[in-house]
Amino acid sequence: MSAPASPAPSRPRSRRGPLLLLAALGAVLALGAGAPTWVSGVARTASGTSAVVVDGRDAAPVATALALVALAAVVASTLGRRFARLLAALVLVLAGAGVVSASVGTLTHPATALAAPARAVSGTTQARLEGGAALRPWPVVSAAGGALVAVAGLGAFAASRRAGAPAGPTRHERDATRVVATPAEDPAAAWDSLTHGDDPTR
Template sequence: MTDGRMGAAPGEGALAGRGRMIAVLAALSGAALALIGSTQTWLTASVAGATLPVAGSEAVSVLQPLSLAALALSLVLAIVGPVVRYVLAALAVAVGGGIAWLSAALVAAPRATAASAVVTEHTGIAGESAIEDLVQGMALTPWPAVTIVAGALIALAGLWTLGTAHAWRRAGRRYEKRSGRTAAADDAPLDAIDSWDDLSRGDDPTR
């Protein structure tokens, strides 16, 4: 027998409690890993008997800005409203996909021009054709592959958000009017982000 209130769909309570946390942690982890990867050596270039290390940010110039953008959106994702969630989710898919694609392109076909900045700094010679002539060999490290995984994680966090954001609770939901809302949504367990929101307002989330 029902009491006149509509019940939540199976699994919706779990999404309300954990969906946002999963998305934020996945995007944050991927962004942090990509940012770390941008500072690590991606390849070494052999030039005139010298071995020159090339960092990720030098091999792929947009890697660091994309990683910082992913880091920022992952932090904002924890506090925004329903509409902005979908915008940030779409951005996460695009940014994460871009990071993974650019990293995979370097792994699939490493080019001497990826070391242009380092070679020019070392030799004073610039120009794509001149650099290709100077570089005698290249060797990749595992970091490009690690960054592919990082980009994929960011993109998956965006896809997860697109699929689950409708079930997330809004910050401050306990202080809104309860009319028209389901008992299941009210009774769903608080996640860590909800608890932090309550603490920031001076309320005890354990009550």
């Protein structure tokens, strides 16, 4: 008697959905962190001193731009084919790394972010700050958002590659493993074997 054909294994559920949500969350976090003040200080002017503040969009404009790029890549990944999904995942990795780099740059050199507004209020080409620069925690939040985007992009890239792999045995492989019955065991199955090109009498 011929053995029943075993069903092909189902594809594993895609993990791209949660990863893309994580990437979108990281991008929104980086964008939101760019609105508050990142660095503040006091600049010396001709008539005394003046307070200067810089938000994230001015302190690290690259981080804001790359966060927008990451959001666009999330949308593209949900609409495109496999190659487009792989490309969008790579964009997420690069954009997330760029957000982290720009945010850390402000963390390590906060006075640089105050140079332009300090020159503007002092009316000179030389930035003059009183007491250095005071750093707020928002660059850390922005860097964390960029890290989420990069990690999610790596996961989405791996998930997209797995999704393109074959899910189970092909029809030729299933036919090759078919058990042929003898006429004595099951005449009907032997007739089916003949229709498939097999000789049950051998």
